[in-house]
Amino acid sequence: MAEEHEVDVVVVGLGPGGEHVAASLARAGLSVVGVDERLVGGECPYYGCVPSKMMIRAAGALAEARRVPELAGSAEVVPDWTVVADRIRDEATDDWDDAVAVQRLRDAGATFVRGHGRFDGPGRVRVASADGEQVFVVRRGVVLNTGTAPAVPPIEGLAGTPYWTNRDVARLRALPASLAVLGGGAIGCELAQAFARFGVRVSLIEAAPRLLGPEEPEAAAVVEEALAADGIDLRTGAGVNGVRHDGAFTLDLADGSTVGADALLVATGRRPNLADLGLDSVGLDPKARSLATDERMRVTDGIWAIGDITGKGAFTHVSMYQADVAVRDLTGADGPWADYRAVSWVTFTDPEVGRVGMSEQQARDAGIRVATATTDLASSSRGWLHKAGNAGLIKLVADLDRGNLVGATAVGPCGGEVVGALVTAVHAEVPLATLRTMHLAYPTFHRAIGSALANLG
Numbered sequence: 001m002a003e004e005h006e007v008d009v010v011v012v013g014l015g016p017g018g019e020h021v022a023a024s025l026a027r028a029g030l031s032v033v034g035v036d037e038r039l040v041g042g043e044c045p046y047y048g049c050v051p052s053k054m055m056i057r058a059a060g061a062l063a064e065a066r067r068v069p070e071l072a073g074s075a076e077v078v079p080d081w082t083v084v085a086d087r088i089r090d091e092a093t094d095d096w097d098d099a100v101a102v103q104r105l106r107d108a109g110a111t112f113v114r115g116h117g118r119f120d121g122p123g124r125v126r127v128a129s130a131d132g133e134q135v136f137v138v139r140r141g142v143v144l145n146t147g148t149a150p151a152v153p154p155i156e157g158l159a160g161t162p163y164w165t166n167r168d169v170a171r172l173r174a175l176p177a178s179l180a181v182l183g184g185g186a187i188g189c190e191l192a193q194a195f196a197r198f199g200v201r202v203s204l205i206e207a208a209p210r211l212l213g214p215e216e217p218e219a220a221a222v223v224e225e226a227l228a229a230d231g232i233d234l235r236t237g238a239g240v241n242g243v244r245h246d247g248a249f250t251l252d253l254a255d256g257s258t259v260g261a262d263a264l265l266v267a268t269g270r271r272p273n274l275a276d277l278g279l280d281s282v283g284l285d286p287k288a289r290s291l292a293t294d295e296r297m298r299v300t301d302g303i304w305a306i307g308d309i310t311g312k313g314a315f316t317h318v319s320m321y322q323a324d325v326a327v328r329d330l331t332g333a334d335g336p337w338a339d340y341r342a343v344s345w346v347t348f349t350d351p352e353v354g355r356v357g358m359s360e361q362q363a364r365d366a367g368i369r370v371a372t373a374t375t376d377l378a379s380s381s382r383g384w385l386h387k388a389g390n391a392g393l394i395k396l397v398a399d400l401d402r403g404n405l406v407g408a409t410a411v412g413p414c415g416g417e418v419v420g421a422l423v424t425a426v427h428a429e430v431p432l433a434t435l436r437t438m439h440l441a442y443p444t445f446h447r448a449i450g451s452a453l454a455n456l457g
């Protein structure tokens with residue numbers, strides 16, 4: 001018989017949001033058990049955002065140094081991956097050890113159990129750990145933050161080969177001479193460019209007709225040009241019929257061509273960690289792609305869900321935002337509740353793609369009377385001054401009936417920072433007439449927002 005304990009709240013999965021919920025509720029005086037089978041903090045600090053952004057920062061430094069001849073003389077650039085690998089191991093992940101995060105949770109007053117959690121009927125969570133099984137019976141509820149794992153497509157020959165996912169790449173100590181990247185989403189584009197800048201011969205294979213499917217087509221086109229300029233062999237609209245491995249990889253593409261590489265990174269999306277959660281024991285569908293939540297992050301009575309499994313944007317900041325909402329609900333606060341009109345995100349390619357709210361297509365599909373405007377960044381004052389690496393654009397999506405922006409994209413150097421101003425505009429529904437009277441400093445990249453607004457007519 002498993003030991004039974006009564007507690008206020010169990011948090012199953014301690015990604016960025018779950019860790020925040022567990023610590024916040026414990027600090028608020030609730031008895032909280034946080035459960036994670038891997039590392040406290042989840043994908044972002046150990047295998048996702050943080051290691052990938054350290055790689056990208058390093059690759060960006062190399063790219064800037066290579067721009068010196070066009071702007072300032074000469075520079076010798078000799079890439080050394082060990083600097084990046086050491087930084088990820090020592091500064092970012094403590095060699096993939098979460099002792100600091102576990103202690104932070106305990107200091108907040110929560111109990112941590114390392115193990116696999118699953119529902120054992122309503123209000124009951126069974127945790128299987130190295131020390132055996134325990135059952136937690138909750139007084140207030142269960143918060144799910146189980147996140148995602150890499151999805152690997154059923155391509156003939158792929159299973160059983162030593163392909164990599166983001167989890168292998170985060171731990172790389174040495175780079176291959178050549179790499180095939182399968183999937184031209186955020187992970188594929190960011191990492192393909194970083195590795196190419198370290199001298200790896202990279203092929204990027206995307207099944208859809210273009211890269212970065214959710215982004216504006218104009219933004220994807222700028223990124224495609226930039227990746228090609230980095231020497232990446234881009235294969236868009238390219239299905240893969242089969243994968244062979246005999247020391248090196250060969251990918252047989254649907255158009256009859258092949259791609260050969262020493263290593264293969266699979267970055268074809270994610271699958272939610274929902275299948276092995278005992279969801280059927282609480283009346284929920286274990287085959288679901290995501291859990292539908294209300295504005296308070298409730299799935300059903302006594303169950304909250306936050307993070308990637310809610311399908312509202314697989315981003316760390318969305319997980320944290322939803323964590324705050326769930327904490328408010330669990331502690332009896334009176335909102336504010338979740339609102340997704342102005343979700344923003346950044347794809348950290350060079351140029352960066354900053355995005356907020358709807359794309360033009362999404363706005364049209366929503367029945368909005370849409371006006372759009374685009375302005376080129378390279379020919380703006382700052383773009384012209386910047387010269388090397390100045391590609392980019394700003395695209396605005398306006399609701400003509402309401403007279404405000406419902407979406408925007410800022411591609412360019414610091415595109416992820418430039419979009420911040422547009423996040424305010426979409427979130428606060430600032431009237432276009434007010435936006436047009438802003439003082440936009442000269443010569444900044446964000447000044448191009450003024451030109452885009454003028455182009456809206």
Ligand SMILES: Cc1cc2nc3c(=O)[nH]c(=O)nc-3n(C[C@H](O)[C@H](O)[C@H](O)COP(=O)(O)OP(=O)(O)OC[C@H]3O[C@@H](n4cnc5c(N)ncnc54)[C@H](O)[C@@H]3O)c2cc1C
Binds near residue numbers: 166306308318319
């Ligand atoms: C390469 C890469 C780069 C990324 N870059 C960015 C970026 O720049 N910016 C950004 O905002 N986002 C980025 N993301 C996305 C970001 O990592 C996720 O959105 C973020 O981690 C939030 O996920 P989450 O809160 O849903 O949970 P996760 O981080 O996925 O964590 C879920 C946790 O639940 C645990 N778990 C699962 N099932 C169980 C169970 N049954 N019992 C116990 N524990 C369980 C897992 O072990 C894990 O620790 C990136 C992702 C990847 C892969």
Ligand SMILES: NC(=O)c1ccc[n+]([C@@H]2O[C@H](COP(=O)([O-])OP(=O)(O)OC[C@H]3O[C@@H](n4cnc5c(N)ncnc54)[C@H](O)[C@@H]3O)[C@@H](O)[C@H]2O)c1
Binds near residue numbers: 183185206345346
């Ligand atoms: N900067 C960021 O915020 C950031 C960075 C990385 C990841 N993320 C998050 O992580 C999520 C997962 O990233 P991802 O890039 O793995 O997924 P994704 O869903 O964004 O992209 C996957 C891509 O793979 C393609 N694809 C699928 N099957 C394929 C096949 N068999 N052959 C060729 N191409 C195929 C898809 O068409 C798609 O373009 C993202 O959606 C994002 O939310 C965020």
